[in-house]
Structure formats: C-alpha cells, structure tokens
Amino acid sequence: MSGEDRRRTVRRSAGELESEVLATLWATNQALTPAEIQREIGGGLAYNTVHTILKRLYDKGLVLRDVDGRRGAYGPVKNAAELTAEAMRQALDRGPDPIATLQQFVTGLSPDEEQALRDFLAGGAP
Amino acid sequence: MRVDVYLPLVLALLLAAVTPHVGRRISPALAARALTTAAVLTSAASTWALVLLGATLIDEDPSVASEAREGGRHLPEPVPDAIAIASLVVLGVIVYRVCRALRSHQASRRALRGLCDGHPPDSELIVAASPIPRAFAIPGSPGRILVTASMLSALGPAERRVLLAHERAHLTHRHSVLSTAVGLAAAANPLLVPVRSTVTFLLERWADEDAAGVVGDRRVTAHALARAALVSQRTRSRCTLHFSEHAVARRIAALQALPPPRLWPIAVAVLGLGAVPALGAVDATGDLLHLLAGPLLG
Numbered sequence: 001m002s003g004e005d006r007r008r009t010v011r012r013s014a015g016e017l018e019s020e021v022l023a024t025l026w027a028t029n030q031a032l033t034p035a036e037i038q039r040e041i042g043g044g045l046a047y048n049t050v051h052t053i054l055k056r057l058y059d060k061g062l063v064l065r066d067v068d069g070r071r072g073a074y075g076p077v078k079n080a081a082e083l084t085a086e087a088m089r090q091a092l093d094r095g096p097d098p099i100a101t102l103q104q105f106v107t108g109l110s111p112d113e114e115q116a117l118r119d120f121l122a123g124g125a126p
Numbered sequence: 127m128r129v130d131v132y133l134p135l136v137l138a139l140l141l142a143a144v145t146p147h148v149g150r151r152i153s154p155a156l157a158a159r160a161l162t163t164a165a166v167l168t169s170a171a172s173t174w175a176l177v178l179l180g181a182t183l184i185d186e187d188p189s190v191a192s193e194a195r196e197g198g199r200h201l202p203e204p205v206p207d208a209i210a211i212a213s214l215v216v217l218g219v220i221v222y223r224v225c226r227a228l229r230s231h232q233a234s235r236r237a238l239r240g241l242c243d244g245h246p247p248d249s250e251l252i253v254a255a256s257p258i259p260r261a262f263a264i265p266g267s268p269g270r271i272l273v274t275a276s277m278l279s280a281l282g283p284a285e286r287r288v289l290l291a292h293e294r295a296h297l298t299h300r301h302s303v304l305s306t307a308v309g310l311a312a313a314a315n316p317l318l319v320p321v322r323s324t325v326t327f328l329l330e331r332w333a334d335e336d337a338a339g340v341v342g343d344r345r346v347t348a349h350a351l352a353r354a355a356l357v358s359q360r361t362r363s364r365c366t367l368h369f370s371e372h373a374v375a376r377r378i379a380a381l382q383a384l385p386p387p388r389l390w391p392i393a394v395a396v397l398g399l400g401a402v403p404a405l406g407a408v409d410a411t412g413d414l415l416h417l418l419a420g421p422l423l424g
Contacts, residue, residue, distance in 0.1 A: 015248075015249075015250050016250070016290070016294070018249065018250065018251070019249075019250045019251035019271065020286070020290065022249075022251050022253065023251060023253070023286050023290065024283065024286070026275050026278045026279070027275075027279045027281065027286060028279070029275075029279055040283055042283055042284075060248070061246065062246065062249060076253065078255055079244070080243075080244035081252075081253045081255035081275065082255045083243065083244050084241050084242075084244070084252060084253075084254040084256075084272070085255045085256035085274070087240050087241050088241060088256055088258075088260075088272075088274075089256070089258075091237045091240070105260075105261035105262065105277075105289060105292060105293065105351075105354055106261075106351060106354045106374050107373050107374055108358075108359070109355055109356070109359050109375070116375065117352040117355060117356055117375070117378070118356065120348070120349075120352050121349060121352050121353060
C-alpha cells in the first residue's frame, strides 16, 4: 500500500467509515470477524479502527455480534432494512415513481451500450 | 418596451441552444451552477414579461379609460389586445405547471422520509434489503444514502467506496437544491426543458468527478458505474428508458478522459445570457409604469 493510500484512509471521517463497514457486511452476506472486514475493505484501515467502528454500529443497533454461531463475527441487523425495502416497493408500485425524480446512481442502457459495458469490464480488470 | 418584453422569450431559446455545448466543454460543477442560475433568471424574466404584457390590458379598464377621456388624453396602446390576452392564458398554464412540479416534489420528499423510518438518525447509510439494485441520495439535514443490499453485493470493495462517495457528493454539494431550482425554471418556461436535462446529467458527472477524486482512481470509478448499470439493467423494464438513455455510457466515457477544465469565461457568458433577459424585464417594467402613469397623472 502506498503512502497516498494511507493518507486517504486517514482522511475518511468516522461516519464515512461506519457506512463503509456496514456496506461491507451487507455486501458479503455472511458473518465477518473484524480481521476479515479489515482484509475486505483494504486501504490500510487499522484493526483497532475497524473494532471501534463495529462497536459504534453495534451500539446503534445496526449490527449483531456472534452471528451464525461464530464467536466475534458480525452481521447486519435486517429488520429496518426489510421495512425500508417494503416501503420502497410500495412507493414504486404506487407510481409515478418518486425515486425516478431523484439523482440515481445509474440509469437505463440500450442493448448496444450493455454489450459495450460488458466488454469494458471484461477488457481490463484493474 | 416592445423589444425588452420579448427579449426573455428569445433568450430562453438561445440558452437552450448553447446548453449542450457548455455541458460538454467545462467542468460539471461550474457548468451546472452557471446553467441553473441562468435558467432561473431567464424563466423569472420570461414569466414577468408575460405579466407585463397582460398588464397592458389595464388600458381597457373602464375607469382608467373614462378618466383619460375626461382629461382629453389619448391612452397609448403598446401591445395588441390579442397578445395581451394570449399572455394571460400562457401565464395560467405556467401557474398550473409550477404548482404541479411543486406537488410532485413534495410527494417525493414525503415518500423518501418514509424510507428513513426505523433507522438511527445519526447513521449516514440506509440499507434496504431489496432485490432491486438501486442507490440514491436522500436530501435533508442530515442527508442519507440509500443503497439496496443487491446493489452492494454486486460491487467490489473499491467500487462500493465509489458509490458511497458519489452519493455523498450529491449531499455535500446540495445537488437537490440545484435540481429543484432548474426543475421549477423548466416548469415556468418549457423552452428551458433541455437545460434541465443537461443539468440533471451534469449533477451526476459532478458526483462522478468528486468520487473519482476521493477514491483517487478514474478507472475504478468508471468500473463501478459500468457494473452498477449492468446489474440494474436486469431488473429494469425496457419502457423506463427516457432522455437519459445514453447517460451512463457518456459518464463512463468522460471518466476515461481527462477531467474537463474550469473555463470561467464560458461560465460568465452563460450567466450573461441569464442576466440580459432579467435586465430587459426590469427595463420593460419601468417602461410600462411610465406608459400607464403618464396619462393617469397627466
């Protein structure tokens, strides 16, 4: 890891790191220990930092400890996320889509563009 | 008065015509701000111009007319009645369109607040356990980032960082304010609809550039966009394609090039395009007041 990477990691605020750890737990879809989270995130996040962030997420009721019978492994709390998914589905069904008026991360693709993007991703994984 | 009052209508067309060129050539942050400001000024001026044209009907008011006749004065007729009446009709349509835009804006805010229910108020990220891959920023104080679980699991660690940085950029730079402003401007003056489309695109480009800066890698940023677009495509029905059809591909192409420069002269020229109709409208107001006040005050 280069020195620049390290500086970039240090600059990230506690709130941003919480988002990143939570996103990681949701993305992997299995219980992870702090060391596994540290490896998954990369970018020079210290073990102690990961531990502190997990504690904060636990205090907020966003993650569970000792999940899937693994001591020290963390997993995301699902209740609120399921409620939000349901609220989102209802909002989409009701139409006109209130989310469509927002800035969305990505929008639709034409068939040609779809193929071009597949080639782009296949062509040069960094 | 005659020239000034029609000026905002013509310049709105000119602004819409130059918009795509501005959007392509200069940094998205600068272009989005300049175009939004110019669009708001132009639409305010064109709406006011219609009010002025309609106000010339005051000449016809019986009390004004009879008073003038008694004084042996002739009232000027700066604008044909047909145009004045047409202006009032168009004004009615504008009021309807702006109200409709405001209502849909409020409905969407309500729906979004509902999505935050049950999540701690001091957590930035809200995850929805949904199989539909989606990600968007929820404006407010504090703003939140909503991402579905299926979107998160489709991306690699660095790509998730891009996604979070992109949505965070929307919140820190208050993109919702610009987007609402240009939306209302386009509602009040439909000639500005192309400006709204361009600004919507530029806000995404702005957030992309911000994310690329945070992650420090334009290629990873482009990859994150491509992967998110492909995974979203699986659940997106074909009929939802609209003006932004080529938006993702264009954003990815832009990330593979150098970041566009901040060319202030172009931004200033765009702001000038907005300022001219506004000044024209102010001048026309003075002319109308003068025309009406002259005969009345003798």
